[in-house]
Amino acid sequence: MNGFLKLFMGFFLTFTLTGCIGEDYDFSPPTVTISTVSESMNEQSIELEEVNIDWDSDKHYKKETEDILSFAREQKPVSFKSGQKVDYGFDSQDFAIEELNVSLWKNNKEIKLEINDDRSFHLPKDEGEYVIVFDLRSDKGIAQFVGNILMAGSSQEQIFESFFHEKMKDMHIEEVGYSYGLVQMEFNVVHEDDAIAVFRENSEDDEEQISIAYIEKVDNQWEWIQTKGTEWTSPVKWSSMNQPPYIYSGEISDSSIFEVYVGDEPSKIINVEGEKRYWYAISPTKDVEISIIKEDGSKEIIKEINHEELQSK
Template sequence: MKKKIIVGFLLYIVFLVGCLKEQTFEEFFHQEMKEMHKEEENYSYTLVHTELNAVHEDDAIAVFKEHNNRGEQIFIAYFEKQDNQWVWKQTRGAEWNTPVKWSSMHQTPYIYSGPISDNSIIEVYAGEEPAKIITVEGEKRFWYAISPVKNVEVMIVKEDGTKEIIEEIDHGEIQN
């Protein structure tokens, strides 16, 4: 009788462990967004792009749009898995149609990013690293590049082959 109880108990534990489902990155992201903005009115967001294992195994990048009291903004966020749990590490944002060109995360990994509203731009580089360019909607695009180097120059390449170094966001200028 004891043997049957022990076997039954072990089978029950195996069953429970099998039922535990690890949270996907997207489930984690949506849960965090709902929790962070639960008190806000007229708030919505759209997850535009994800990249898993972006810098190393068990990390992720998410690009998302927010509609809030400041209008529409675009963000990029970096996540890492620690002890089998996703952790939101850093975020950068921008607005469409502003003098904002690009920004970078100030901790490793150095992720450079920015909105693109000029259709003639076909490539973007952060130092030597080519950027991924994502079509967000219509003619709105967003780029990001992961660089091992802090404080690199950002260059755009246009359809006609011209190259231009673009300046980083001046947060003080934007607030004025």
């Protein structure tokens, strides 16, 4: 009986190892997918079509397409937002990239796109139907892919909000238990093509703070310039950014407060949730006086830190 079991196990291991040795591996040219995240946080993607291939791996792969633009225009167009950030990826990568180029074609004119280090690029802002061409040169050979995309216009708010969500995701990608929510956006606050974003943040230990960010366009792209945040229960009653524009901000826990002034500048007050309110204002100068006006008309100067609250903590 023991001899039979040993013989059976021997056959079983032989067949198992044979199956592993004979397993098929895919060394064919990769497929390329481009994708983006919409304002509703839904992912949209398209797999590009192979047009020209000259690839050596387990065997030689060859494919030729004479008129790649005509071929691409025959494909069903997939809609993207103009100006949007787009990510690209390969289904496998058993090759070394030597050169990679992405371009768009419209009316037989080529627009070369700049590729970012995080495997992404930005679409132009002009609307219309475009052919996208993806050129890959590697140690295994060359591969060219195309697609047909339709770019619809986005409002300034949509483009900014998309940038905001992408940036927040990048900044906190490794933080466990982190969450946030956009509260308010305001555009053209100091000059044209800048913005302010007010947002709530929650950490893994359930501490909540509210933050304000100043963002402006540089070379026609949104860039995150500076941020200031405060916890709802903090003894710090207000804070200001350390470089221009000097944005002052703080939380309001007293329901009798009617107005907040930064110097002579009235602040904007936001209802965040329930009785939680938040204010911010922009001052041309640093180190100005912060004052509040209550519903009964009384005025009070507010220090940056409430030392009584600080001592009680």
